[in-house]
Amino acid sequence: MPSERQAYVYVQLPGTLNTVPAALLKVEKLRDGTFVGRFRYGDRYLERKDAVEFDPFQLPLGSAVYEFTKLKGIPGAVRDAGPDAWGRRVIEHKLQRSPGDLGEIDYLVNGPQDGAGYLSFGLKLEPPAPKRRYNRTHQLAELVAAAEAIEEGKRVPEHILEQLEPGTSMGGARPKATIEDDDRLWVGKFPEKADRCNLQRVEYATLELARRCGIAVCNSRLESVGGHDVLMVERFDREHTEGGYLRFGLVSALTMLDCEESYLDRERWSYPLLADQLRRWSDKPDADRIELFRRMVFNAAVTNNDDHPRNHALRRTARGWRLTPAYDLVPAPLVSLERRDLAMTIGKYGRTASIYNLLSQCERFGLTVETARTEIESIVAIVQTWREHFRACGVSAKDVEYMAPAFLPECFFFEKSVES
DSSP: OOEEEEEEEEEEOTTSSOEEEEEEEEEEEOTTSOEEEEEEEOHHHHHOTTOOOSBTTTBOSSSOOEEEOGGGGOOHHHHTTSOOHHHHHHHHHHHTOOGGGOOHHHHHHTSOTTOSTTEEEESSSSOOOOOOOOBOGGGHHHHHHHHHHHHTTOOOOHHHHHHTOOOOSSSOSSOEEEEEETTEEEEEEOOOTTOSSOHHHHHHHHHHHHHHTTOOBOOEEEEEETTEEEEEEEOTTEEEETTEEEEOOEEEHHHHTTOOSSGGGGGGOBHHHHHHHHHHHBSSHHHHHHHHHHHHHHHHHHTOOOOOGGGOEEEEOSSOEEEOOBOOOOOOOOOOSSOOBOSSBOBTTBTBOSHHHHHHTGGGGTOOHHHHHHHHHHHHHHHTTHHHHHHHTTOOHHHHHHHGGGSSOGGGGOSSOOOO
8 A cells, every 4th residue: 555654844043043844745656666755835934034944956935835756756966965875774773773764754753853064853733842962072983983883783881872972974884873062063984894904094094185186175183992993073064153053055066966876877977077066056156166177187087986866965154155164075996997986977088087188178167278187287296295205194004005095096086098
């Protein structure tokens, strides 16, 4: 039999600490197993002078009912505020349910109140009162132990699960939790047992290398906990104010590109298409397209092939939408010398991570071939110093050698396409 579930969508109004009901989302599962989502803003919300749309193109303000079949019936801007891959694991652990027993509405309403962006969810019209204080750095050891227990399938005490409440980053499966320190909110990213190197320190060094390349990256630092490093990444969707934290709207590139998470929808996973969308979305499209080009070049130079659309996002500022700081930059030490691919299309030659492909559609980013080549040369000159930089960031000699195949492989410099 067809079934339907629903959830109320709340928004913390920009520039305020006021959270109000804004919309109703209903998701119906049809007999053939497909999903249809129906989204409508509430009449009282539409009457507000300070009402904001969640997505200016897919969800403009109005009384229309918007229907969605992608992402199991969940509008992209709504799914972006839901729990990430790790958050879904915690919810399954908390409810003692398997993924097959839970629908998307279950994940939304059981996710964190403090998820990415300014949206939250519930089963009642009025939003729930805030239910917990933030974790502090002195709780990190306990949180790391709890994350390890979840990885191993062990039960975790309820009060620890509440502290581990995740889902606050734009995506990812690595264990994490939100930490408050010095009137700032951070995402603490924990080690995993399967790690082959100290990925927290490697990611920290990579973020700082990108910063040296002139790329706007998120603030980060390392905390040592029981012989392990925890990478602390400052949340760019929050700003401390007297009485609490202001929340900024957030949408992923997945939403901007109107595509699925599945690799079957990969033809729309594209940097040039994303640059085109920035011309519609961004308050400063010229600057943001050049910034996106730099990030694409950097990802190619360091073989960050986890650059999928959830790892790019826009933040709603007082003036409009802008690219968020870069995040989730982790090199992949592949051994292939003939060709490297990123997760997203780079240019005319698909996902191939080579200079000729980076230049092939540079005009989509507002750059001439000459200016694009200058950008590439500038980034390459800094990435060439990666070994000294990594050692200065405390990456061990063993881990430096392990990561070495990721950086500036020969195929990056090929001048013509090489068949794989």
